Amino acid sequence: MPEPSAPPGAATATDGFRTRLRADCASCFGLCCVVPAFAASADFAVDKPARTPCRNLLADFGCGIHDRLRDKGFPGCTVYDCFGAGQHVSQVTFAGRDWRGAPETAERMFTVFPVMRELHELLWYVNEALTLRAARPVHADLTAAREETERLTLLEPDALAGLDVGPHWRSVNALLSRASELARRGVRRPAELRGADLIGRDFRKADLRGANLRGAFLIGADLRDADLRLADVVGADTRGADLRGADLSTSLFLIQSQLDAAKGDGGTTLPSTLTRPGHWPA
Template structure:
């Protein structure tokens, strides 16, 4: 995924991810924070006061969060650059719109990925129409965005994403189907998972060292603390940067060319 509009641009966002969501004290967040209340680490200039030490300070969940560019879209387009601190009247509505926009931008990211799958060419016209329609929805005003039935739209898009995935994986024989499977802590070292269906699979803490994940569909797979050392994820379908950021890996992990190797690996 190379579209810059689908990457977070924190410099043009009013730190919506640090305010709109609720945090629950856990292994991912060191504090409880209600929705709509700024994190106590948020500075007046909308920067995080502990950005360089989030993991060490107990906030690894912040390091793996991805808004898919929704933050700057809401801040600069939907609300025309209105700062919720300077104009508190916009705050409640802005915080409510943000998760709606994030869901739409996530769909844009996956649709963009699907359009880059050569074997999904028979679906490219439908995928393009779905992409254009989703982009159109992102340009609604705040009231219209809050009225959207995003789950219904997601279901329609997911049908296309699934079909594109099936076309992309069609020539791989003996594909494993682990859709939604509980693979928490599973020993999958060296596993042949080429073309596997891992959509929504729970791979938390799984041992995926040296596993072959080429052309595996990993949309929604939970890779928190999974060990990807030596694993091959080139051509993995619907992989997103935050999945890598949540996992463990090394210099031997093979990644698609447009992904960044996490600094903590």
Template structure:
């Protein structure tokens, strides 16, 4: 009996940020501190000085040059438009001032729910994970239903507990996919690989969950079928690396790294505009 078509992340526009349908929530709800990522300090609930009246960023095309590279790395996984258009029915915090605090409190919760949906949707697209597809579908339906709760109910969700339950399935998914890679696979789960020299390394099927790869040299490395969920790729050199079917790789991770035209990426993700070549 043939299986029904599996969902693909690239076929889920609701899991990708649509800033035109959002009320600039990431520019208001979230705090940031002056650093190499942000040019100024900003408290949570305070609009960024670059946010315009139409909820668009006034320096969007020159964020990195203006000292706001942190903004180019952030990804809400579509939570911004969900809160703006679904939870609050298209009424902005400027139109209904009394809703501002509630909207800003709900946004981080929705963002985490949408991130989980991203991972579950990817897991469901992986043939090797068929043994857990049934459980993944139930998890997907449960999370989807939660994203459509009202603001008060959303604020009460224990996302940490939910993530713990879903993570069991994601870990199993990673194990099933990595098992298809022959030979002994490297286990660098949670490892400190900051600045590591991994140029040309064979990391096929490696466990890199939560690994610190900040400024690591991964140029020319083979990361096919490596589990990279939660790995920190800030300033990592991915030039010429092969991430064709790395699992649980997100756009935010790529945006934080360095790469070029020779970096091989999954079909669901785009090449960051700041990459050279």
């Protein structure tokens, strides 16, 4: 199995980006509690229209039930990740002017937030690709893509509101796919399951090393004790997936919200950069 990580120096250079791309709710104006719409379901206890504050949003932009979201019927909130877009929009794009204190900023701020989230998610993936030793042939292009993406995050509000992220995302995604191929090329006959409907499938103890699981639907799948090292899981839907005992130590592009949406335990092996969800039993 090839070594997935870049040399220590290169990996250390990405740590600053990782920190910036983690949500800091205390520095945000509750944008994820206002901008998205949600419907009463297993994920949310009530209906909420887009651009309308959640009934649990407090005056200081905190959540009134933050420590009881699952118990109160809002597990969907626990698996949402803005990749730090909320604090960037709040403190950088709008220089600390909140939508309550400065109502004239509200519509633009609510429009900019989803755009910024796309850019920050893309930054996260590019930054992770730069830690892959095997992806060195595309590191220069990835670095340029990271710099361009960061430049876009610093645009003025009106420019961000009108920005079509799609073309840039597709261009960078081609680089991410190439980085993934380079990282997985040492794995013998990896499974090709991109975009596959794997809902509820039994993958207990399955050898999924180097599998292409991009965009796969793993909802409720049984992945107990599965080997997912070097599996590319970009966009994989892991809601309710059973990851108990699974090895995800070197899974490619695994994000925190994918873990938060799944079930695991003390036997689930995770990358050192991610956190074991609090609702998983030890």
